[in-house]
Amino acid sequence: MSTSTGTRGESVPTVHSAYPADDTAQSAGGIDISALLERGRTLSTPVLRAAVERLAPPMNTVAAYHFGWIDAQGRPSEGDGGKAVRPALALLSAEAAGAAPEVGIPGAVAVELVHNFSLLHDDLMDGDEQRRHRDTVWKVHGPAQAILVGDALFAVANEVLLESGTVEAGRAARRLTTASRKLIDGQAQDISFEHRERVTVEECLEMExxxxxxxxxxxxxxxxxxGGADERTADTLEAYGYHLGLAFQAVDDLLGIWGDPVATGKQTWSDLRQRKKSLPVVAALxxxxxASERLGGLLAADAKSSDFDSFSEEEFATRAALIEEAGGREWTSQEARRQHAVAIEALDRVDMPERVRAQLVALADFVVVRKR
Amino acid sequence: MSTSTGTRGESVPTVHSAYPADDTAQSAGGIDISALLERGRTLSTPVLRAAVERLAPPMNTVAAYHFGWIDAQGRPSEGDGGKAVRPALALLSAEAAGAAPEVGIPGAVAVELVHNFSLLHDDLMDGDEQRRHRDTVWKVHGPAQAILVGDALFAVANEVLLESGTVEAGRAARRLTTASRKLIDGQAQDISFEHRERVTVEECLEMExxxxxxxxxxxxxxxxxxGGADERTADTLEAYGYHLGLAFQAVDDLLGIWGDPVATGKQTWSDLRQRKKSLPVVAALxxxxxASERLGGLLAADAKSSDFDSFSEEEFATRAALIEEAGGREWTSQEARRQHAVAIEALDRVDMPERVRAQLVALADFVVVRKR
Incomplete structure (x- = not known):
């Protein structure tokens, strides 16, 4: 988007000027994004750690490694636990319904557990050796532990959510479990796309x-x-989150090709190395x-090439340049802004405290300009 | 057990005389076990199939293969879907609370989905190539599909259970999710035991x-x-199920070493090939x-042997003979009877229709004498 004027009648700044290119400066419009993310992390981490401690050894240790709480030798560590956007959103979600942020904690922890379950399994399935600047779990502890600990985090997610025994917890668990199934559907689609020559933009958006x-x-x-919100309110908040997720993923797809390895903790041309049919690729095709036709020819040949695994930096750079020349980079960048705008608009359909709304808007802005 | 006299004052027949050695003859005491299992299968399968159809392609097809509904080429098949003891129990469980058997269907389907999620992942982690006389999913469709489809079945299990939105469904989901976490804990313990020289009988029982x-x-x-049962009733029914599970597993451990491959669908000496520290092994040690000391020496050497994978039938037969000579086979057989007796006794603490109680007793008898 260039500017988005919501029905609430105030103009929000353009996404790319909302923050300096260096996203360590995370304050804008009076909202401190760092503090918002930090609150989510601070309130959810003790509950997350307690949940992980329930797992039988050695799974508790393996999970602690995955979360960055210990290193591969088991020594305490101050690892990078990720951006923690989801816990921050879950606490704001409680506030959007007029409840205290703490009410959202079991939800924040459950969502974070499901997210990390999927990372553990996806890294194994995709053969990814690095995440958050460290070796992935299957690299350090073997495939069986990656499978088991992923399964365990998924189980504990539902346990954490359901143990209050309330009707609200049951409703929340139902939403979580449907989201989890879709998450798995998406990973299945992502993997199947790697083996297909052509994937439409629509299919890619559905997968994402x-x-x-x-x-x-x-x-x-x-x-x-x-916090007791009705189904309509929950559905509308989900619309914001869904489109925010699509904006987030569009940015991820850009970072997956053109991201700085120092910032992302991944290899250069990471998604190209895995033949991912991500948005920039399908849009370019x-x-x-x-440029589009030359790219198509190259990728079709790559799919059959036995040398693919020994491709040089230059060969991936050529493909990235063709994607850019065919307009895939620009299209994806615009798509991030389009989804961002739709997300923000959904917020207008929910009655919530203005401070919470402003924070959700600021988080959406942050997601779109992040560099990692 | 030799004879068990419950507090309800009636003598139940000895387990090994309850049925002929050939367990295809499944009728005793006026209760038709085949019909009971068939009812569970008939009432749960349509809901199970509908749940599997929710998965994105190709996961729905892979799951259908796993359940034996299609063959590896995708043709309809009348495969062996397993004994279906769990669905039968879930329907009886509803009746134990005075509800119609149909009330238990979402529970039966959810438990069956969780059970099959664990089979998919365990077969991959254990490297098992055969199940129910067919190639396992990872052998046919690859490791990624085994992981993904397992994950998807786990997610759908909770979805099926929670979609009614009732308080009871939330309570049921909480029990299912705790059971699932324990199931994963048990698999983690089982795998860790394979790498340890000594495991106590108590540790093995905890794992099982x-x-x-x-x-x-x-x-x-x-x-x-x-069906609305209170927590105490549910806990007592769980005590029956827990000890029945231990009896079931003791029999499984016997079949894992001495089972007939034609009946079990597994390799000869299956558990010994995988260095499983199952009950007969730990009891013998x-x-x-x-004999116990000679066995200990052999297994310790096996753990370091690089030739283990090319061991002959005879080498496994030697180990099996030593386990038997040291008393591991007899101890495990007695343990199955002990757990069976404790399970039956738990039923006396629940007020339920006599017909349902008799059917639960008959199912317990069946589990202990089965040959596969």
Whole structure:
């Protein structure tokens, strides 16, 4: 978007000027994003740690490694636990329903557990060796532990949510479990796309809606549901989260090709190395024209090439340049802004405290300009 | 047990005389076990199939293969879907609480989905190539599909259970999710035991209680919970299911070493090939005496041997003979009877229709004498 003027009649700044390019400066419009993320982390981490401690050894240790609380030798560590956007959203979600942020904690923890369950399994399935600047669990502890600990986090997620025994907890668990199934559907679609020559932009958006949109949507509704919100309010908050997830994923797809490895903690051209049919790729292939056709020819040959695993940096750089030339980079960047705008608009349909609304808007802005 | 006289004052027949050695003849004491299992299968399968159809392609097809509904080429098949003890128990569970058997259906389906999620992942982690006389999913469709479809079945299990939105469904989901976590704990313990030289009988029983007892316990309480039973009734039904699970697993451990491959669908000496520290093994090692010591020496050497994977039938037969000589086979057989007796006794503490009680007793008898 260039500017978005919501029905609430105030103009929000353009996404790309909302923050300096360096996203360590996270304050804008009077809202301190760092503090918002930090609150989510501070309130949810003790409950998250207690949940992980329930797992039988050695799974508790393996999970602690995954979360960055210990290193591969078991020594305490101050690892990078991720951005923690989801816990921050879950607490805001409770506040959107007029409840205290603490009401959202079981939801924040449950969503974070499901998210990390999916990371553990996806890294194994995708063969990813690095995450958050460290070796992935299957690299350090083997495939069986990656499977088991993922399963255990998924189980504990529902346990944490359901143990209050309230009707609200049951409703929240139902939303979480549907989001989880969609997340798995999305991963299945993502993997199947790697083996297909052509994937439409619509198919890619559906996959990304499942893989990223559904759980982010759940994060934004789960606190409200725990706080007693009705189904319509929860659904509308999910619409914000779903489109925020699509914006988030579009940015992720850009970072997956052009991201700085120092910031992302991933390899250069990470998604190209995995033959991911991400948005920039499918948009470039759909665009037509000489660059698009040359790209299509190269990728079709790559799919059959036995040398693919030994491709040089330059060969991936060529493909990235063609994607950009065919317009895939620009299209994806615009798509992030379009989804961002739709997300913000959904907030207008929910009656919530203005401070909470402003914080949700600021978080959406942050997600779109992040560099990692 | 030789004879068990419950507090209800009636003598139940000895387990090994309850049925002929050939367990295809499944009728005793006026209760038709085949019909009971068939009812569970008939009432739960349509809901199970509908749940599986929710999965995104190709996961729905892979799951259908796993359940034996289609073959590896996708053709309709009348495969062996397993004994279906758990669905039968879940329906009886509803009846134990005075509800119609149909009330237990979502519970039966959810438990069956969790059970099959664990089979998909365990077969991959254990490297098992055969199940129910067919190639396992990871062998046919690859490791990624085994992981994904397992995850998806786990998610759908909770979805099926929670979609009614009732308080009872939330309580049932909480029990299912705790049972699922224990199931995963048990698999983690089982795997860790393979790498240890010594495991105590108590550790083995704890592992088996988690791996098999917890989900069977849940099957026996979940229908009752859906039918409105109070927590004490549900807990007592779980006690029956837990000990039944331990009896079931003791028999499984016997079949895992001495089972007929034609009946079990597994390799000869299946558990010995995987270095499983199952009950007969740990009981034999704990027994002391010459055979126990010789076995201990052999297994310790096996753990370091690089030739283990090319061991002949005879080498496994030697180990099996030593386990038997040290008393591990007889101890495990007695343990099955002990757990069976404790399970039956738990039923006396629940007020339920006599017909339902008799059917639960008959199912317990069946579990202990089965040959596969």
């Amino acid at each position: 809606g499942n893989k990223t949109g559904a759980l982010l949507a759940c994060a934004v509704s789960i606190g409200a549901v725990l 759909a665009a037509g024209g000489p | 209680g988690n791996k098999t007892g917890a989900l069977l316990a849940c099957a026996v309480s979940i229908g009752a919970v859906l 704990a027994a002391g005496g010459p």
